[in-house]
Amino acid sequence: MKRPAFISARTTTLAVAAFAVAALTTGTLTGCSPAASGDPASSSASGRIDVVASTDVWGDVAKQVGGDKVDVTSIIDDPDKDPHEYQASGQNQLALSKAEIVVVNGGGYDDFVDEMLSALRTKPVVLNAADVSGYDQHPSDGEFNEHLWYDFRTVDKVAQHLATAYAKARPADRSTFEANAKRFEASVSALQDTEAQLKRQYAGKGVAITEPVPLYMLNAIGLVNKTPEKFSEAIENDTDVAASVLQQTLDLFSSRSVALLAYNDQTSGVQTQKVVDAAKANDIPVVPVAETLPAGKTYLTWMHANLDAIGAALGKAAS
Missing domain, CATH: 3.40.50.1980 (Nitrogenase molybdenum iron protein domain)
Incomplete structure (x- = not known):
């Protein structure tokens, strides 16, 4: 549950x-x-x-x-x-x-x-x-x-x-609201264009997550979530991860099966930190994601920053 x-x-x-x-x-x-x-x-x-x-x-x-x-x-x-x-x-x-x-x-x-x-x-x-x-x-x-x-x-x-x-x-x-919505929707469309560009370059690459926070974006880019379902489920439910499941997750980094780790930096714990540490130890880029706006960001600038970070991580993994 x-x-x-x-x-x-x-x-x-x-x-x-x-x-x-x-x-x-x-x-x-x-x-x-x-x-x-x-x-x-x-x-x-x-x-x-x-x-x-x-x-x-x-x-x-x-x-x-x-x-x-x-x-x-x-x-x-x-x-x-x-x-x-x-x-x-x-x-x-x-x-x-x-x-x-x-x-x-x-x-x-x-x-x-x-x-x-x-x-x-x-x-x-x-x-x-x-x-x-x-x-x-x-x-x-x-x-x-x-x-x-x-x-x-x-x-x-x-x-x-x-x-x-x-x-x-x-x-x-009414005309003001419609014009504002049209401008906002154009900006969202630009974000979707960036997703499509990344998809053309990196579709099929494996990724790891701590929680499903960024999965809609990762899926839109065509990335494949390799994380054991029981790991992200346990983290999201705030329960302990079985030792065998944690090891399976850590193996993703030592085997270099994933191009990046996306983790929710608003929640932390011993097991998520082990995953972050394993990614860094194996030179796998770590991309933080969040559930609320970072200070000084609008929704649009925040999402641009997220896509830039994912793109940079994928580029590093491919180099």
Whole structure:
């Protein structure tokens, strides 16, 4: 069974929701600032659309499409924190209570938002990236990969749905939202072109991962994940890896069966460190990936950087 994403948030959500709803009823949260980033408290006066995103990844996409017509609050926006250990708060609930539109990843990644929304009297429009993707979220041949922001096709679809939702909320600004979405989609298309170029050069190369975070991107480039499924499954579920499975994974590097290692640098442990060390010891390039925006990056500049790093690693392996 897959580790529930945001496990700490799930275990605290009901208590938080009860506190927040009571506080909103009595007015005791009136002086609280909104969670994470953005300022939804000012949106009513400005006429901007209040948007809340579960993470700053989707928050940035929402901002790119909405421009100065939206105020975006991202609940999780700290690149130094493991999103799976996020603690929901009353401020998150307050932000959601003011939202007109909420963007979630879905697919089990951020269920704590759904739980908080269920405690609200208001009912914002909710855009769920997993639902928008069209992927089977309960595949019979494995686990659903919920890290959808590495799938440019899905990101493009979410941008289109955001433009439609914004236009419905503010019909007078429809042309602005459509133009913003068109520019964003052109940039996403450029990222897909880079994937296609890398695929032409490196399709079929083996790669290793610690978790399935970047698999949509690696698959789009035509790379083959050689990691034992039981290894990445155990790491994602935060359980111990069997010694034999760990050895199989380490052998990928000593035998030089893979061109690179992509690892989630927001989660760490003894076993993942052994894998990173083995890659470095055998001169296999190591490419860090993440689940939230790195400091100073937008979604687009971040994804460009990821593709540049993968391209450089593949080029080194081929030299």
